[in-house]
Amino acid sequence: MGGEAAQLTPARIDFSGVDPAAPGTGRWAEVRAEVMGALTTHGWFDAHYPQLTPELRAGLFDAAVRPLFALPVDAKRRNYHGPEKPFHGYLGGLPGLDSYESLAIVDGLKPESVRAFADLVLPRGANDDDGFCEIVNGAAKRIADLEGMVRRMILEGLGVAEHHEAQGESFWHLFRMSEYRAPNSDEKVTGYIAHQGGNCICTIAKE
Structure with missing residues (x-):
C-alpha cells in the first residue's frame, strides 16, 4: 500500500x-529535469506557476466561472457549435x-473569441464591463504559456526540440470551464469525473 500511495502522489514543481x-535561461534546465522525472514516474505533476496568481484564480472562479454557471440553461445552450x-x-x-456542466470557448487565447462568447451567453448589459473578458483571456494566456513551456521541455528531454515550433503551429486551444457536484455534498465545485484526456490538459484550482 505504501508504494501504491507514493505512486499516486504527484510531484509539485515550482516554475x-x-x-x-x-527558454534555457534561469532555472529552465533544473525544472526540465523535474518535469521529465515526474512524467516518467507519475505521468503528471502539480505545477506552481506564479503567473497564475491567487488574485487571477480568485477572479476567474468568483467573477467569471461561478456567475457563468448560475445562468439559465437556455442561455448556456446558446454556446453551441453543431x-x-x-x-x-x-x-x-x-x-x-x-x-455536470461545462462551457468551452474556442480560441480562448484571442480576445475577440472571448468577447463573442460573452456576447452570446451573458445577459444583455451584463458584459458591458470588460472584466469578464479580461479575466478569462488572461487566464487562458497564462495556461497556454505554462503548457508551451512544458511541451518544449518534454521535446528537449526527448532530444527532438527542433520540432517544437512546427508542433506548436499545429495546435489550437479550447478553454473549457466545468462544474459538478462534489461527492456527498450539495455544493458545486469545478472539476470532472476521473477520465483520460486525449490531448494536453491543464487544470487550475482556487487555492
Whole structure:
C-alpha cells in the first residue's frame, strides 16, 4: 500500500524563475529535469506557476466561472457549435452525470473569441464591463504559456526540440470551464469525473 500511495502522489514543481519567452535561461534546465522525472514516474505533476496568481484564480472562479454557471440553461445552450462538435460548446444533462456542466470557448487565447462568447451567453448589459473578458483571456494566456513551456521541455528531454515550433503551429486551444457536484455534498465545485484526456490538459484550482 505504501508504494501504491507514493505512486499516486504527484510531484509539485515550482516554475518560479522560468520565463516562457526565454527558454534555457534561469532555472529552465533544473525544472526540465523535474518535469521529465515526474512524467516518467507519475505521468503528471502539480505545477506552481506564479503567473497564475491567487488574485487571477480568485477572479476567474468568483467573477467569471461561478456567475457563468448560475445562468439559465437556455442561455448556456446558446454556446453551441453543431452536433458534429459537441465538445466545443455547452455540455449538460449527460446520462449518469446529471450534476455536470461545462462551457468551452474556442480560441480562448484571442480576445475577440472571448468577447463573442460573452456576447452570446451573458445577459444583455451584463458584459458591458470588460472584466469578464479580461479575466478569462488572461487566464487562458497564462495556461497556454505554462503548457508551451512544458511541451518544449518534454521535446528537449526527448532530444527532438527542433520540432517544437512546427508542433506548436499545429495546435489550437479550447478553454473549457466545468462544474459538478462534489461527492456527498450539495455544493458545486469545478472539476470532472476521473477520465483520460486525449490531448494536453491543464487544470487550475482556487487555492
